Amino acid sequence: xxxxKVKLAYITNDSSRKATYKKRKKGLMKKMSELSTCCGIDxxxxxxxxxxxxxxFWPSLLRVEQVLSKFKMILEMEKRKNMMNQECFLxxxxxxxxxxxxxx
Amino acid sequence: xxxxKVKLAYITNDSSRKATYKKRKKGLMKKMSELSTCCGIDxxxxxxxxxxxxxxFWPSLLRVEQVLSKFKMILEMEKRKNMMNQECFLxxxxxxxxxxxxxx
DNA sequence: GAAACTATAGTTAGGAC
DNA sequence: CGTCCTAACTATAGTTT
Numbered sequence: 001x002x003x004x005k006v007k008l009a010y011i012t013n014d015s016s017r018k019a020t021y022k023k024r025k026k027g028l029m030k031k032m033s034e035l036s037t038c039c040g041i042d043x044x045x046x047x048x049x050x051x052x053x054x055x056x057f058w059p060s061l062l063r064v065e066q067v068l069s070k071f072k073m074i075l076e077m078e079k080r081k082n083m084m085n086q087e088c089f090l091x092x093x094x095x096x097x098x099x100x101x102x103x104x
Numbered sequence: 105x106x107x108x109k110v111k112l113a114y115i116t117n118d119s120s121r122k123a124t125y126k127k128r129k130k131g132l133m134k135k136m137s138e139l140s141t142c143c144g145i146d147x148x149x150x151x152x153x154x155x156x157x158x159x160x161f162w163p164s165l166l167r168v169e170q171v172l173s174k175f176k177m178i179l180e181m182e183k184r185k186n187m188m189n190q191e192c193f194l195x196x197x198x199x200x201x202x203x204x205x206x207x208x
Numbered sequence: 209g210a211a212a213c214t215a216t217a218g219t220t221a222g223g224a225c
Numbered sequence: 226c227g228t229c230c231t232a233a234c235t236a237t238a239g240t241t242t
Contacts, residue, residue, distance in 0.1 A: 011142050021143040027219060028135050038115050039125040041153050048175060049145050055198050071152060094159050097169060131236055
C-alpha cells in the first residue's frame with residue numbers, strides 16, 4: 001500500500017499516540033546514548049508522561065543524581081569565577097536554575 | 105566512495121568530535137520537538153559540554169523553569185497520595201530527586 | 209572553523225500477528 | 226497489550242565550498 005507522508009502534528013488517536021510515544025522515546029534514548037559515547041559526555045533523562053505510570057530515569061536514577069550533582073558543581077565554580085569578574089548576567093541566571101536542580 | 109558503517113565509539117579526532125556533537129545535538133533537539141508535538145508532552149533540555157562555552161537551555165531558560173516547576177508539582181501530589189497509601193518506595197525516591205530539582 | 213551537500217545508515221508509522 | 230516487518234522518511238559522516 002501507499003503510505004501517506006507523515007505529518008508532524010498531534011496524534012489524535014489515543015493508541016497510536018501512545019505507540020508513537022514509546023517508539024520515539026526509545027529512539028531518543030538511543031540517540032542520547034550515542035551522543036554520550038561518541039562525544040564523551042555525561043547524559044541523563046527524566047521522563048514523565050500520561051502514557052506510562054512510573055516516572056522513568058535514564059540510564060538510571062543513580063546516574064541522574066550523579067550527573068546533576070556534577071553539573072551543579074561545575075556551575076558553582078562558574079559562579080565563583082563570575083563573582084570575581086563582576087560580570088555575566090546570563091551565567092547568574094544559569095546558577096539560579098541549577099541551585100533549584102540540585103539542593104544540598 | 106563506499107562509506108563504512110558508522111561505528112559507535114568515542115571519536116578521537118577533536119574537530120570531528122566537536123562537529124559530531126553539534127550535529128547530533130541539533131538532531132536530538134529536533135527529535136524532542138517532534139515527540140513533544142506528536143504526543144502533546146512538555147519537554148526541556150539543559151546542555152553543557154566542553155564543546156560550547158555557554159550552557160544551553162532548550163527551548164529556552166524560561167521553558168526549562170516552567171517544565172521543572174510543573175513536574176515538581178505533579179510529584180508533590182503523588183507524594184501526598186503515597187503518604188495516604190503508606191506504600192510505594194520507588195515513588196518516595198522519585199520525590200527525593202524532584203525536591204532536588206526544584207527548590208522553592 | 210562553520211555551512212552546504214549528499215549518499216547511505218538509521219528511524220519509525222502503520223500494519224500483521 | 227507487545228513484537229516483528231518494512232516502505233517511507235530522516236539523520237548524519239564525510240566531503241566540499
